[in-house]
Amino acid sequence: MKIFSTSGKIVVLIIIIGLVGLMGYAIFGNRTNVKTSPLIGQPAPDFILKTFDGQDIALNDLKGKTILLNFWASWCMPCRQEAGALERSWARYKNEDVVFIGVNVWDENSNAQNYLSQLGGGYTNALDPNEEIQVNYGVGGVPETFFIDSSGVVRDKFTGPLTEQIIDYYVMKAKKPETSESL
Amino acid sequence: MKNLIIHMILLAVMVLGIQSVSLAQEGKSIDDQTKEISYLLMCPVCQGQSVGESNSNLANDMRDIIRKQLEQGKSKEEILTYFVNSYGESILATPPPKGINWLLWLLPAVGIIVGGIGITLFLFKAQKDERKENSPADNAQASGDNEYLQKIEEELKKNDS
Numbered sequence: 001m002k003i004f005s006t007s008g009k010i011v012v013l014i015i016i017i018g019l020v021g022l023m024g025y026a027i028f029g030n031r032t033n034v035k036t037s038p039l040i041g042q043p044a045p046d047f048i049l050k051t052f053d054g055q056d057i058a059l060n061d062l063k064g065k066t067i068l069l070n071f072w073a074s075w076c077m078p079c080r081q082e083a084g085a086l087e088r089s090w091a092r093y094k095n096e097d098v099v100f101i102g103v104n105v106w107d108e109n110s111n112a113q114n115y116l117s118q119l120g121g122g123y124t125n126a127l128d129p130n131e132e133i134q135v136n137y138g139v140g141g142v143p144e145t146f147f148i149d150s151s152g153v154v155r156d157k158f159t160g161p162l163t164e165q166i167i168d169y170y171v172m173k174a175k176k177p178e179t180s181e182s183l
Numbered sequence: 184m185k186n187l188i189i190h191m192i193l194l195a196v197m198v199l200g201i202q203s204v205s206l207a208q209e210g211k212s213i214d215d216q217t218k219e220i221s222y223l224l225m226c227p228v229c230q231g232q233s234v235g236e237s238n239s240n241l242a243n244d245m246r247d248i249i250r251k252q253l254e255q256g257k258s259k260e261e262i263l264t265y266f267v268n269s270y271g272e273s274i275l276a277t278p279p280p281k282g283i284n285w286l287l288w289l290l291p292a293v294g295i296i297v298g299g300i301g302i303t304l305f306l307f308k309a310q311k312d313e314r315k316e317n318s319p320a321d322n323a324q325a326s327g328d329n330e331y332l333q334k335i336e337e338e339l340k341k342n343d344s
Contacts, residue, residue, distance in 0.1 A: 008304075015297065019290075022286060025283075037271070038267070038268060038269070038270070038271045039268075039269065042268075045269075105240075106240040106241070131244055131247070132244070132248060134241070134244060135241075135244050135245055135248050135266075135269060136269060137269065138227075138269035138270040138271070139241075140227035140228050140241070140270070141227075141228055
């Protein structure tokens with residue numbers, strides 16, 4: 001039994017090719033403009049954090065500086081893996097108007113203090129008493145790091161453990177004047 | 184005049200209906216509204232679970248934020264926009280019908296239509312072939328065949344006897 005004529009078969013073939021093409025575009029299409037966060041290119045969400053020694057630290061007070069905002073937790077193994085790189089990079093950048101801030105999330109305070117006594121000590125680490133900063137920044141897990149330029153705009157987000165090379169790349173990019181290409 | 188009265192009554196029923204729906208929504212407790220919104224958001228750290236279904240730390244934070252924002256008087260749309268601004272549209276349990284997302288909304292309908300046309304064509308052809316098989320020409324041929332078989336049987340019987 002013949003269901004489709006030759007022209008019918010051609011139409012069905014074109015429909016199938018079209019659908020496969022659309023699926024291919026959806027999966028493998030132009031990814032160069034895909035942002036890792038909708039915040040990239042937007043003003044960084046405001047925050048007032050409480051450091052582990054009880055000081056307030058606000059985004060507004062850091063205008064004019066490049067900021068590396070790193071979300072971490074003591075139970076997170078990749079955070080331990082990147083801790084050394086963060087400390088070493090901070091030591092190199094601390095006199096260059098680059099501020100490193102560690103934000104401890106989803107953690108027990110005592111565990112976080114132990115973690116810092118073992119692996120931290122250099123740059124500022126803090127908590128959000130309202131536990132909102134992680135959602136404001138769209139954090140889905142730890143470690144995640146945001147790079148904010150001197151005008152307070154989020155320039156990049158990096159998910160996963162940092163290395164010194166990765167930090168250098170994103171910090172240098174955030175220090176450069178913003179271009180349309182970088183967005 | 185009679186038509187005008189009927190139209191007035193229908194309009195009044197519609198207005199009352201809309202008002203009762205909005206009153207029912209306004210009457211929802213913060214808990215109910217938090218739950219409703221939490222089911223409209225996907226948990227970013229879970230496998231296919233909504234914020235309402237997940238017990239992760241992030242989902243708890245997100246539920247707290249929904250509650251806080253509702254207490255501040257924000258609308259459902261404002262709260263959903265806040266989460267989209269932080270996490271992107273992938274946070275929404277139902278993708279909005281725009282851009283490539285249209286495919287998600289259109290493809291099932293296209294599939295049903297194309298499938299329906301395919302099945303209809305198949306059944307139509309099948310019925311047509313069946314009709315052909317039962318056509319008078321076929322029947323005539325079949326009766327001719329029967330006569331031929333009958334003759335063969337008669338010859339065989341003669342040989343046997």
